[in-house]
Amino acid sequence: MVFTISEHVNRDLNGISFTEAMKMAKFGKFQYFLILISGLFIGSTFFETMGINYVLPVAECDLGITSKSQYGLISGIWFAGIILTSHSWGFLSDAYGRKKMLMIASLSAFVASVLSSLAINLWQMMLFRLINGLCISGATSIVFAYLGEFLNDKNRSRSMMAASVIFGGCCLILPVLAWLIINQKWSFVIPIIQVTYKPWRFFLIVSGSLSLICGLSLFFLPESPKFTFSQGDEQRTLKILSKIYKINTGDNNYSVHKLKPNEEFGETGKGKNVFSQMGQQTSALFSNYTRSIIIVSVMQFGIYFVCNGMLLFFPHILNQTSKFLDENANATDTHICEIVETTIRVQREQQALQVEQICIDELAISAYYYTMILESCYVTGFLLISWMVNYTGRLVIFSFLFFTTSICGFTINYVGTTVGVYLYVWLLACGMNYTLLSTVTYDLFPTNLRSLAMSLSLMCGRLGSLVGGNIAGYLLEQYCDLTFTLSGVVLFCSGILTFLIPNIMKMK
Numbered sequence: 001m002v003f004t005i006s007e008h009v010n011r012d013l014n015g016i017s018f019t020e021a022m023k024m025a026k027f028g029k030f031q032y033f034l035i036l037i038s039g040l041f042i043g044s045t046f047f048e049t050m051g052i053n054y055v056l057p058v059a060e061c062d063l064g065i066t067s068k069s070q071y072g073l074i075s076g077i078w079f080a081g082i083i084l085t086s087h088s089w090g091f092l093s094d095a096y097g098r099k100k101m102l103m104i105a106s107l108s109a110f111v112a113s114v115l116s117s118l119a120i121n122l123w124q125m126m127l128f129r130l131i132n133g134l135c136i137s138g139a140t141s142i143v144f145a146y147l148g149e150f151l152n153d154k155n156r157s158r159s160m161m162a163a164s165v166i167f168g169g170c171c172l173i174l175p176v177l178a179w180l181i182i183n184q185k186w187s188f189v190i191p192i193i194q195v196t197y198k199p200w201r202f203f204l205i206v207s208g209s210l211s212l213i214c215g216l217s218l219f220f221l222p223e224s225p226k227f228t229f230s231q232g233d234e235q236r237t238l239k240i241l242s243k244i245y246k247i248n249t250g251d252n253n254y255s256v257h258k259l260k261p262n263e264e265f266g267e268t269g270k271g272k273n274v275f276s277q278m279g280q281q282t283s284a285l286f287s288n289y290t291r292s293i294i295i296v297s298v299m300q301f302g303i304y305f306v307c308n309g310m311l312l313f314f315p316h317i318l319n320q321t322s323k324f325l326d327e328n329a330n331a332t333d334t335h336i337c338e339i340v341e342t343t344i345r346v347q348r349e350q351q352a353l354q355v356e357q358i359c360i361d362e363l364a365i366s367a368y369y370y371t372m373i374l375e376s377c378y379v380t381g382f383l384l385i386s387w388m389v390n391y392t393g394r395l396v397i398f399s400f401l402f403f404t405t406s407i408c409g410f411t412i413n414y415v416g417t418t419v420g421v422y423l424y425v426w427l428l429a430c431g432m433n434y435t436l437l438s439t440v441t442y443d444l445f446p447t448n449l450r451s452l453a454m455s456l457s458l459m460c461g462r463l464g465s466l467v468g469g470n471i472a473g474y475l476l477e478q479y480c481d482l483t484f485t486l487s488g489v490v491l492f493c494s495g496i497l498t499f500l501i502p503n504i505m506k507m508k
Contacts, residue, residue, distance in 0.1 A: 015258035018229050018237075022152050024256055025241045028248030034150055035159055037217050039166020041143040042435075044106065044210035046171055048113070048136055049308060049465075050371075051207030052078070052129070054178040055200045057316050057363060062198065063122050070122060072473030075312045077126045079466035081133020082140070083459050089138035090455025091281060094448060098146035099223045105138025106215035112136075113208020117201040118193060136211065137462070141455035144438045149226035149447070150244070157394075157439045161386030164435040168379035170210065175371040177206055183362040230447045234259050285449050285456070292444045293453055295500055299437055300461030302494035306409070306487045307431035309468020313476060314374075314428065315367045321417060322364035335413060336420040337480035344477050374425045381432045394436055395504050402495030405430040409488025413481045427484070430491055434461070440501060 016024075056071050065071070093101045112132035119125035144160060151159050184199040195201075225240040242254040285293055317340060324339045385397055408427040412420050438454065445453040475483040498504065 015260040016256060017260050018226065019152065021238075021241055021256045021259055022150075022225070025244040025254070026248040027151075027155055030244045030247040031150060031155075031159065034147060034221065035163045036166055037214060037221070038143050038147040038160075039163040040170065040210055040217075041102070041106070041139050041214045042163065042167040043170025044109070044208075044214055045136060045140045046167065047174055047207040047210050048078070048109070048132060050171075050174055050311065051178070051204060053312055053315050054175075054182060054363065055204060057319055058182055059200050062196070062200075063119065063125055065122060067477075070473075071312055071316070072470040074122070074126055074129055075308075075469045076466045078129040078133040079308075079462045079469070081130045081135075082137040082462040083466065085134050085137045086141050086455045086459030086462065087282075087452070089141050090452040093138070093142045093145065093451040093455075094227075094281065097223050098142050098149070098227055098451070099218055099221060101138050102142050102146060103215050103218045105135050105142070106211040106218075108135035109139065110208045110212040110215065113211065114205055116208075117204040118190075118195055120195055132208075137455075139211065139214065141458045142451055144442060145451040145454055146224055148439075148442045148450075149224040156442070157389050158386050160439045160442075161382055161389060161435060164382040164432075165379060165386060167435075168375065168382045171375035171378050172372065174207070175368045175375065178203060178363075179365070179368045181206060226447050229259065281449060281452050282456075285445070285452055289445060289449070289453070291500075292502055293456065295497055296437060296441050296444070296453075297457045297460035299494050299497050300434070300457045301464035301467075302490045302497075303430055303433050303437070303464070304461035305464035305468035305490050306405075307428055307434070308465035309472045310424075310483070310487055311428055311431075312469045313472060314424070315363060315371065317424075318367040318370050318421065319364050321421065322366040325417065333416040335415070336417060336424065337413060337484075339417065340476055340480050370421055370425060373422075374428055377425065377429045378432060381429065382435070385432065385436060389436070393504075394440060395498060397436060398433060398498040398504075399495060401430060401433050402491050402498065406488045406491035406495065409484050409486075409491060412484045424484075427487060427491075433494075440504070444502065 052074065056065065056074065059065070089101060089105065109132055112128055112135055116125060116128040116132060119128055147160060147163060148156055181199050181203040187196055187198045189196050222240045222243060223236075225237045225244075228240065229237045237259060238254075238256065241256065242252075245254040246252055317336065320343045321336060321339050324334075324343070328334070381401075389397065405427050408423040412423045412427065415423065437457075441454050441457055442450060471486070472483050475486070
């Protein structure tokens with residue numbers, strides 16, 4: 001960018017806009033590192049969500065689990081923790097800073113993961129998973145606001161999708177780690193607490209370690225400059241921008257020395273009463289952006305209802321399907337729900353006859369194989385979306401993902417096992433819409449309400465996970481076919497809502 005002498009003088013006297021100052025700090029090595037860390041943050045949430053799904057089938061006897069509906073309890077209590085604190089984390093982030101809250105949330109979540117690995121029964125596991133949910137809620141709801149505020153309008157959507165590619169890479173690693181760790185045969189007793197330590201317990205710590213890595217990495221990153229600007233701290237904002245410029249260019253001479261105030265300057269943190277501020281922000285959000293917050297919240301509910309609700313039972317269903325096909329080689333035309341219902345019926349007959357519960361300590365290889373396919377879909381999908389979004393716009397991508405995945409939900413009950421499993425995989429790929437919806441949410445709300453809006457919409461998403469997981473747990477035992485049909489209906493309705501997002505036709 002080239003300025004005349006008069007423009008330089010005027011710029012030094014009156015300052016330039018924050019947007020121009022961000023552009024002059026350049027896009028480079030700093031943003032690349034931040035994209036990596038943001039992707040790992042999203043991945044840490046997936047590790048916690050999916051990690052427990054691998055653990056539950058092999059930990060049933062150790063935790064005293066006797067029903068698949070109890071899977072929903074363990075998963076649901078975790079999502080309940082997220083729901084309970086989503087509002088608070090969003091407000092605290094808007095009031096006291098993105099970086100500080102991200103550090104507290106991620107490091108606390110790791111401690112909770114360590115405690116979860118020591119649980120000796122269902123109720124202890126539920127308690128520790130609740131604590132983990134209370135903590136990790138902050139990381140999931142804040143990270144996109146943090147990342148987005150280091151980017152300009154031109155590269156924000158692509159950068160957020162690039163972070164999702166990193167997340168996709170984490171997703172690919174998890175089933176490999178699960179296979180390497182959970183299927184081991186070792187065990188030992190910890191005398192002090194009388195816990196028999198098995199591979200699944202160690203796997204829970206490994207699943208939580210990504211939160212530790214993310215939390216420690218923040219010691220090397222600054223606070224969001226847009227947040228400090230909204231606080232009215234011009235000098236701190238300039239210092240952060242100067243640091244970004246130096247990392248990106250290697251040059252110490254950042255030429256901006258004054259910023260021009262706008263409507264967001266000094267907007268954050270005017271009040272002193274925490275609860276009063278929270279109430280005012282929430283009221284401002286719903287009174288000024290009613291349509292936007294309702295639509296994105298309902299869409300998040302739909303995405304998580306299917307993605308996380310049905311994901312909870314993914315390893316278990318695949319494990320049961322694999323065993324059934326091994327025992328019935330000619331049953332490839334059998335529907336997935338027929339296998340699920342047959343397995344549950346046999347378990348109930350065994351319980352009625354008071355047959356000792358059969359304990360498993362490893363999962364079939366096919367459970368990991370199909371999970372790898374699912375995660376490969378995520379990685380490929382995020383790569384394609386990050387490349388396509390600036391050309392096609394978001395509406396086209398939303399429509400394709402919502403409507404194709406909904407078709408899978410409607411048709412899975414009418415095809416054989418092999419095709420059904422692949423349809424199940426693509427059904428869960430609806431989760432790719434989560435990141436794209438987060439970029440939309442970012443653009444719809446101002447800085448002083450952005451984290452709160454993201455937190456509230458994600459809270460609705462987590463509520464969808466809680467509801468979806470428990471409904472799926474109930475329906476799979478009673479009306480398996482309806483489970484997949486309901487998923488199709490939810491995704492179809494979410495696809496329709498996409499067309500109602502404000503300015504969606506112009507968003508890229």
